[in-house]
Amino acid sequence: xxxxxxxxxxxxxxxxxxxxxxxxxxxxxxxxxxxxxxxxxxxxxxxxxxxxxxxxxxxxxxxxxxxxxxxxxxxxxxxxxxxxxxxxxxxxxxxxxxxxxxxxxxxxxxxxxxxxxxxxxxxxxxxxxxxxxxxxxxxxxxxxxxxxxxxxxxxxxxxxxxxxxxxxxxxxxxxxxxxxxxxxxxxxxxxxxxxxxxxxxxxxxxxxxxxxxxxxxxxxxxxxxxxxxxxxxxxxxxxxxxxxxxxxxxxxxxxxxxxxxxxxxxxxxxxxxxxxxxxxxxxxxxxxxxxxxxxxxxxxxxxxxxxxxxxxxxxxxxxxxxxxxxxxxxxxxxxxxxxxxxxxxxxxxxxxxxxxxxxxxxxxxxxxxxxxxxxxxxxxxxxxxxxxxxxxxxxxxxxxxxxxxxxxxxxxxxxxxxxxxxxxxxxxxxxxxxxxxxxxxxxxxxxxxxxxxxxxxxxxxxxxxxxxxxxxxxxxxxxxxxxxxxxxxxxxxxxxxxxxxxxxxxxxxxxxxxxxxxxxxxxxxxxxxxxxxxxxxxxxxxxxxxxxxxxxxxxxxxxxxxxxxxxxxxxxxxxxxxxxxxxxxxxxxxxxxxxxxxxxxxxxxxxxxxxxxxxxxxxxxxxxxxxxxxxxxxxxxxxxx
Amino acid sequence: xxxxxxxxxxxxxxxxxxxxxxxxxxxxxxxxxxxxxxxxxxxxxxxxxxxxxxxxxxxxxxxxxxxxxxxxxxxxxxxxxxxxxxxxxxxxxxxxxxxxxxxxxxxxxxxxxxxxxxxxxxxxxxxxxxxxxxxxxxxxxxxxxxxxxxxxxxxxxxxxxxxxxxxxxxxxxxxxxxxxxxxxxxxxxxxxxxxxxxxxxxxxxxxxxxxxxxxxxxxxxxxxxxxxxxxxxxxxxxxxxxxxxxxxxxxxxx
Ligand SMILES: Cc1cc2nc3c(=O)[nH]c(=O)nc-3n(C[C@H](O)[C@H](O)[C@H](O)COP(=O)(O)OP(=O)(O)OC[C@H]3O[C@@H](n4cnc5c(N)ncnc54)[C@H](O)[C@@H]3O)c2cc1C
Ligand code: FES
Numbered sequence: 001x002x003x004x005x006x007x008x009x010x011x012x013x014x015x016x017x018x019x020x021x022x023x024x025x026x027x028x029x030x031x032x033x034x035x036x037x038x039x040x041x042x043x044x045x046x047x048x049x050x051x052x053x054x055x056x057x058x059x060x061x062x063x064x065x066x067x068x069x070x071x072x073x074x075x076x077x078x079x080x081x082x083x084x085x086x087x088x089x090x091x092x093x094x095x096x097x098x099x100x101x102x103x104x105x106x107x108x109x110x111x112x113x114x115x116x117x118x119x120x121x122x123x124x125x126x127x128x129x130x131x132x133x134x135x136x137x138x139x140x141x142x143x144x145x146x147x148x149x150x151x152x153x154x155x156x157x158x159x160x161x162x163x164x165x166x167x168x169x170x171x172x173x174x175x176x177x178x179x180x181x182x183x184x185x186x187x188x189x190x191x192x193x194x195x196x197x198x199x200x201x202x203x204x205x206x207x208x209x210x211x212x213x214x215x216x217x218x219x220x221x222x223x224x225x226x227x228x229x230x231x232x233x234x235x236x237x238x239x240x241x242x243x244x245x246x247x248x249x250x251x252x253x254x255x256x257x258x259x260x261x262x263x264x265x266x267x268x269x270x271x272x273x274x275x276x277x278x279x280x281x282x283x284x285x286x287x288x289x290x291x292x293x294x295x296x297x298x299x300x301x302x303x304x305x306x307x308x309x310x311x312x313x314x315x316x317x318x319x320x321x322x323x324x325x326x327x328x329x330x331x332x333x334x335x336x337x338x339x340x341x342x343x344x345x346x347x348x349x350x351x352x353x354x355x356x357x358x359x360x361x362x363x364x365x366x367x368x369x370x371x372x373x374x375x376x377x378x379x380x381x382x383x384x385x386x387x388x389x390x391x392x393x394x395x396x397x398x399x400x401x402x403x404x405x406x407x408x409x410x411x412x413x414x415x416x417x418x419x420x421x422x423x424x425x426x427x428x429x430x431x432x433x434x435x436x437x438x439x440x441x442x443x444x445x446x447x448x449x450x451x452x453x454x455x456x457x458x459x460x461x462x463x464x465x466x467x468x469x470x471x472x473x474x475x476x477x478x479x480x481x482x483x484x485x486x487x488x489x490x491x492x493x494x495x496x497x498x499x500x501x502x503x504x505x506x507x508x509x510x511x512x513x514x515x516x517x518x519x520x521x522x523x524x525x526x527x528x529x530x531x532x533x534x535x536x537x538x539x540x541x542x543x544x545x546x547x548x549x550x551x552x553x554x555x556x557x558x559x560x561x562x563x564x565x566x567x568x569x570x571x572x573x574x575x576x577x578x579x580x581x582x583x584x585x586x587x588x589x590x591x592x593x594x595x596x597x598x599x600x601x602x603x604x605x606x607x608x609x610x611x612x613x614x615x616x617x618x619x620x621x622x623x624x625x626x627x628x629x630x631x632x633x634x635x636x637x638x639x640x641x
Numbered sequence: 642x643x644x645x646x647x648x649x650x651x652x653x654x655x656x657x658x659x660x661x662x663x664x665x666x667x668x669x670x671x672x673x674x675x676x677x678x679x680x681x682x683x684x685x686x687x688x689x690x691x692x693x694x695x696x697x698x699x700x701x702x703x704x705x706x707x708x709x710x711x712x713x714x715x716x717x718x719x720x721x722x723x724x725x726x727x728x729x730x731x732x733x734x735x736x737x738x739x740x741x742x743x744x745x746x747x748x749x750x751x752x753x754x755x756x757x758x759x760x761x762x763x764x765x766x767x768x769x770x771x772x773x774x775x776x777x778x779x780x781x782x783x784x785x786x787x788x789x790x791x792x793x794x795x796x797x798x799x800x801x802x803x804x805x806x807x808x809x810x811x812x813x814x815x816x817x818x819x820x821x822x823x824x825x826x827x828x829x830x831x832x833x834x835x836x837x838x839x840x841x842x843x844x845x846x847x848x849x850x851x852x853x854x855x856x857x858x859x860x861x862x863x864x865x866x867x868x869x870x871x872x873x874x875x876x877x878x879x880x881x882x883x884x885x886x887x888x889x890x891x892x893x894x895x
């Protein structure tokens with residue numbers, strides 16, 4: 001038993017004043033002293049690039065590491081639909097309070113009030129910042145900013161740049177970052193993968209990084225380390241995440257003492273292109289924004305083989321509109337995904353493999369014209385056509401849910417610091433703001449809130465106490481020992497020389513996770529997964545085949561390290577899912593549902609953050625609980641009817 | 642379907658490379674081109690041979706990681722399509738497919754099909770940004786931007802920095818890339834204060850690494866985002882103006 005107590009450090013005072021009060025209370029580092037601090041940022045997606053750029057602007061000395069060749073390739077680039085902000089430009093009743101409330105409710109009351117409120121407050125500044133940087137958001141004819149709606153909201157508060165919002169936001173952050181690189185405030189290390197966190201006397205003091213081109217393993221030390229390494233959805237093998245997205249950075253930090261919170265909260269996105277064959281390497285998202293104009297339906301009759309355009313209105317079941325009249329096609333993702341799964345499981349699926357439902361733009365095209373639809377979603381339609389060979393202007397899209405986002409992540413307090421002093425975690429990598437289900441267009445908001453506005457205002461509180469100290473030198477035994485471990489791990493992966501490729505094991509793991517810990521989970525399925533994962537892991541270490549050497553680019557070796565960490569993380573996800581005897585948001589335990597199949601929470605027993613402490617591979621992790629206290633919102637059964 | 646592949650293999654930047662030939666017997670037309678390469682790699686590993694290195698990540702045409710010459714064309718035969726979005730249904734059964742890395746003086750081969758495109762980042766570092774430190778921004782709607790302007794800027798900003806334009810250019814020029822990046826910012830009102838310093842810095846940096854443009858137009862044909870070559874004219878115009886404007890500003894402040 002360890003003696004960790006989780007202090008979220010939530011400031012006192014009324015909800016609306018907490019962030020202001022807190023900024024007044026944190027210790028500051030004066031501008032001339034900032035030069036004396038070194039900060040390591042791992043990852044340069046939206047969260048990391050915005051943080052590194054802003055910290056550089058403030059005058060800190062920053063080192064940014066990422067495994068991509070350029071920061072602009074981070075997975076954030078793929079975000080399509082948009083970013084939320086409580087600007088109320090549409091005059092449709094939006095406010096900070098409403099965005100806060102929608103987010104808490106959308107997250108099924110499993111996030112902290114204070115964090116979520118702050119996120120809604122900061123959201124408006126993000127849009128200002130991005131516009132100033134030159135993000136070409138969609139505009140009305142008068143030149144003002146346009147908005148659209150996303151799931152779980154009855155207002156239009158989503159800002160977008162065609163279907164490429166993540167790309168444009170990331171370019172803004174990337175350009176700000178490159179400016180700091182040019183000015184010499186940030187040193188950037190591309191194709192460099194962090195493989196361990198270095199902790200000395202209980203504090204995070206640096207990282208061990210492997211250069212992916214030369215294989216060289218090196219330590220870097222700093223006053224603080226920021227992880228902005230994204231989500232772990234690829235533990236399911238098939239997901240909408242970019243192929244290289246992985247959990248290694250947060251998993252290695254977890255093994256060094258950082259608690260992992262709510263690992264079982266994974267989001268399944270309702271509108272993805274269904275898998276076409278067993279060689280499928282990833283699933284492609286069709287943005288939630290499409291549900292603004294697309295209508296979801298299946299044929300009423302089982303086995304109706306008619307092409308969709310020959311199925312008349314009266315033979316179609318628009319099941320989302322039927323079941324959720326108030327929100328219709330724009331119910332939150334978890335609700336939509338389960339409704340779609342239910343139709344397909346009942347045998348009403350469409351397409352050659354009967355594994356999808358229709359998302360139909362026929363009405364919208366008739367109402368608005370093809371060119372308006374093309375302007376709104378052109379690149380998504382093109383993407384769909386490239387993959388399926390079908391033209392969605394003519395034939396309805398076929399969609400099915402897929403793993404998309406992970407709400408869980410490393411535990412952080414209100415300052416975004418983990419329980420390991422000096423280790424900060426931002427963006428999708430932390431657990432903080434999305435509860436048990438994230439609303440659409442809120443991940444970009446959170447990543448940029450963390451990176452531009454929150455972390456740069458909280459990190460000084462920690463750094464101020466280190467004024468006058470130098471970073472721990474990298475020849476310290478804490479560093480040399482961590483380096484030796486990393487090198488040993490790399491060597492042992494190459495030494496196995498077994499029979500199966502890394503992908504083989506990754507696919508097997510994905511199958512176990514999807515079948516047993518996917519959209520519907522039960523005690524039985526989770527126990528099954530928990531018995532299968534350890535044997536798969538052992539087999540991996542006995543029988544994986546990684547060819548080549550560790551002195552030049554070796555993509556199989558990179559992947560092997562990541563899959564080896566997924567094989568450990570998967571067990572934690574299932575353990576968490578098994579312990580959480582309730583359904584909430586994306587975590588659906590079949591034992592706990594309402595009469596009409598909605599998620600049934602148990603607030604009395606589970607209104608807490610479950611933060612797990614590592615205690616060795618294969619040995620049961622220890623659970624720490626941070627109770628969630630709701631002062632301002634009333635906990636209720638979510639209803640989107 | 643069956644395909645016959647001729648793939649460029651090169652162990653390291655300064656090591657000699659050459660083509661190797663492979664046959665794949667069971668390719669599904671619904672597979673993407675990269676999934677076909679995944680199958681090849683699984684097969685190679687099973688035979689104890691090192692898999693082919695190639696860059697990729699999003700596999701949906703947005704990150705710009707992927708890119709290879711396919712039968713002599715950057716990103717292959719389909720217009721407006723990145724390699725990862727190309728599907729095998731675009732090839733005939735029994736097709737012979739030659740796969741090579743991007744070839745350009747500024748892009749050194751790292752291994753097999755993977756190349757170093759760092760020079761493109763350097764062009765951005767030189768000036769491809771608007772100076773707007775966090776916290777200093779005015780209210781977003783205080784500056785209306787005509788829709789046409791925002792749309793044109795977005796057309797340019799759609800660039801995925803894959804380098805196909807450079808690879809397709811007989812001179813190895815990066816004019817389409819640089820022009821797209823310049824136009825994205827120079828078209829917007831927010832971009833005006835640095836308009837001329839930006840274009841000068843970016844073009845000068847570009848010329849340190851890349852060849853010159855002789856208006857072949859191959860870049861536009863190869864661009865997976867179909868970015869218009871007109872942006873190059875815009876960049877050239879701004880660059881010429883910059884020669885006067887920047888000097889005058891410097892003269893005024895001297
Ligand atoms: C297809 C798709 C569409 C989406 N659309 C939307 C949307 O419309 N709206 C919305 O709000 N959200 C959307 N999301 C979610 C959102 O894009 C992500 O949650 C968000 O971009 C994550 O940003 P991040 O900065 O936390 O991490 P990422 O962008 O994933 O960046 C991770 C960074 O960490 C680096 N890294 C990781 N591990 C290491 C390591 N060990 N060593 C060194 N570097 C490392 C990587 O190189 C990269 O730079 C979408 C997600 C997907 C998959
Ligand atoms: S892999 Fe991202 S553009 Fe092709």
